[in-house]
Amino acid sequence: MKIAVCGMGVAGSYLMARLKENHEVVGFERMTEENHDSICAWGSSKSKMQELCKKADIDFEKYIIHDGKNLHIEINDEHKFDIKLKGLCTYDKIRIIRDMIKGCKVHYGVTPKLSDLERDFDLIVDATGFYRMYLPKPSNDFYLPTYQYKIEYENKVPMDDFYVKPFRGITGYFWYFPLSKNLAHIGAGDYRKNHVKETDEFLKKHGGKITKTVGRPIRLATPDRCEPFYHGKVVGVGESIGTVYPLLGEGIIPSMICADIFIKNIGNNEKYRKEVLTYFAIYSKVLKFVLSKMKGEFSFVKQFVDLMSIFRYMKKNEDRFGMEIHMRDLVKVAKA
Ligand SMILES: Cc1cc2nc3c(=O)[nH]c(=O)nc-3n(C[C@H](O)[C@H](O)[C@H](O)COP(=O)(O)OP(=O)(O)OC[C@H]3O[C@@H](n4cnc5c(N)ncnc54)[C@H](O)[C@@H]3O)c2cc1C
DSSP states (O other), X not given: OEEEEEOXXXXXXXXXXXXXXXXXXXXXXXXXXXXXXXXXXXXXXXXXXXXXXXXXXXXXXGGEEEEOSEEEEEXXXXXXXXXXXXXXXXXXXXXXXXXXXXXXXXXXXXXXXXXXXXXXXXXXXXXXXXXXXXXXXXXTOOEEOEEEEEEEOSSOXXXXXXXXXXXXXXXXXXXXXXXXXXXXXXXXXXXXXXXXXXXXXXXXXXXXXXXXXXXXXXXXOOXXXXXXXXXXXXXXXXXXXXXXXXXXXXXXXXXXXXXXXXXXXTTOHHHHHHHHHHHTHHHHHHHHHHHHHHTTOOOHHHHHXXXXXXXXXHHHTHHHHTBOOXXXXXXXXXXX
């Protein structure tokens, strides 16, 4: 088939690498080639990334920047604890994206018109992430604003490992993700819109030189709230159809899994739709929990069953999440 892949983020670039053998694929990216970057904290977990990248002939190990040992959580001054990590790392996300599309035809600095794409291609993939440029609006969208700096530290870095500070009522969180020895991503996303203030407060307290400032909304609406997944010749893959784990705002692995499901069902949109809805069904429960916390409506008694199924899912997938999962930690977060 002649396939247009719009958006060279994690989902689009992974699709290019996986589809180029058997199809004629052409990529389109809104950013110019020189400015092409990935607005993300670049955190993911090793074992699942290794498995997914291997299918695209990419050795994930070569891209790891920081291999985490502990995730420091600070709920407030009195409540701080560590989660032991099992593979959570930061990696050079833009370098992998570039390597995945190496040798492919990609047009940079363009947003092609849908009518032109429809004329020239058999299939159009909307991998434009939050912007969802080529599909109708999601049926029941929900997203948070985010803000992030890349910081260069002159001497000592303020944190030795991953650090997260959830905001009251888990309306969002602040993150510090280590990159190389003297670099880190610091940023936040917040329903109550304190994300810029919290990021600036950390910067003021710990110093460092801003080398990059980015921000964009992150879609937390899960796939069941992002229909339609396909329309005419267009099919959505990745964050465009809501593949972000809502408790963590983690979208890299879910978007690649979504691309995997797409490849498996290419040409059969309804089968793809059903498989996405089934695979990501648990995400809807997670979003329900997150929304009830954000709105101050969470009840341990009423939502105990949901909380248990979230715990069981994460416990079973510790390697996939890259961290040890304990009920006591989930309860601490639920109480935050
Ligand atoms: C600040 C921030 C930090 C994050 N940190 C993490 C993290 O540490 N770990 C994690 O797992 N997830 C993280 N996420 C979420 C994760 O980055 C996304 O969910 C994931 O990258 C989605 O992949 P995607 O390919 O679907 O979309 P994107 O990565 O958003 O890629 C979409 C691409 O499409 C391009 N594009 C947009 N519009 C058009 C258009 N009209 N025409 C052509 N191209 C277009 C964009 O420029 C971009 O290159 C973070 C998100 C944000 C906002």
